[in-house]
Structures are given as C-alpha cells and as structure tokens.
Amino acid sequence: MVHALESGARGFVQKRSQPEVLLQAVRAALSGGIYLDPAVAGHLIAPHRGGPGHALYGSEAPRGLTDRERDVFRFIxxxxxxxxxxxxxxxxxxxxxxxxxxxxxxxxxxxxxxxxQYALAQGWFDALKH
Structure with missing residues (x-):
C-alpha cells in the first residue's frame, strides 16, 4: 500500500469496507485529498499509541511540532x-x-x-512495508 501511495495512488479502501467508506474515499480523491480506510489506519496507529497526550511515534517533534500537533497530523x-x-x-x-x-x-x-505527503516524507507509513 505504501508503494501505491508513493506512486501516486489517492487512497486505499478494503474490499470488505462499508459503502460509506468508499464514498468518503471517492470524495477525498475528487477534492484532491488522500484517503486510507480507517480499519487499516487504526491498525497502523494503535500498536504505537500510549496514554492520552503521548506521541504516536517517538519523542522528537519534527520542525517544532508539539506532540499533540504531530498526533493530529498522523491521524489526518x-x-x-x-x-x-x-x-x-x-x-x-x-x-x-x-x-x-x-x-x-x-x-x-x-x-x-x-x-x-509530509507523512510519507517523515516515514510515518514505513510500518506498512513490513
């Protein structure tokens, strides 16, 4: 999936996804955005999540982002x-x-x-490669 995104794919939806998810993905792509199925995204984030306010990956804040700003960016x-x-x-x-x-x-x-694109550059999708 990461390779597809790096190659220009506008999103990822599982075959078993609900119709509403597909509609969200299509709308996101049509508006110039990128969409990842929440079922997949949740699995990528959940194993790395600590308690409330905990940074999702590591403690270094890229370019001065706070932990919470970085968390929000990752979820987005x-x-x-x-x-x-x-x-x-x-x-x-x-x-x-x-x-x-x-x-x-x-x-x-x-x-x-x-x-x-920023997330890709930061390597936040690297967990998908394994």
Whole structure:
C-alpha cells in the first residue's frame, strides 16, 4: 500500500469496507485529498499509541511540532476525520482543528493531501512495508 501511495495512488479502501467508506474515499480523491480506510489506519496507529497526550511515534517533534500537533497530523494522514480524531484523543473537534491549523502554519501546509505527503516524507507509513 505504501508503494501505491508513493506512486501516486489517492487512497486505499478494503474490499470488505462499508459503502460509506468508499464514498468518503471517492470524495477525498475528487477534492484532491488522500484517503486510507480507517480499519487499516487504526491498525497502523494503535500498536504505537500510549496514554492520552503521548506521541504516536517517538519523542522528537519534527520542525517544532508539539506532540499533540504531530498526533493530529498522523491521524489526518491515515485518513481519520476531525471528529474521529477528537474521539481518539479525548478532545473537541474544535481543538483538533486548532492543532491542525497550528501545525499547518508551522509547516506551511495547506491541504490534507500535503499532510499525507509530509507523512510519507517523515516515514510515518514505513510500518506498512513490513
């Protein structure tokens, strides 16, 4: 799957995914975004997750991102919605949007697609290769 994304694929949906997931993926691709099936994304993130506020991977903050900003970016890159991210992190949707906006400003990123490109460059999808 990582190779497909690196080669320009706009998303990944499992065959057994619900129709709503396919619709979300198509909408994301049509709007220039990238979509990963939450069932797959959850497996990528869950094994690395500590307690609330814990960074998902390691403790180094790339380019000055806080742990929470980096967590939000990872969840976005793996295809989660702001509402899903809020539930996973135990914060409000508004807080997720604030963390996203701050990280986007720091990194000069303007779209979810660019967040995924950033994630690829950071090696956040490397777990998929194994």
């Amino acid at each position: 890159a793996f295809g989660f919605t702001n509402k899903e991210i809020a539930g996973k992190l135990g914060v409000t949707d508004k807080s997720v949007e604030t963390y996203k906006a701050r990280a986007c400003e720091k990194l000069e990123i303007r779209s979810r697609a660019k967040i995924v």
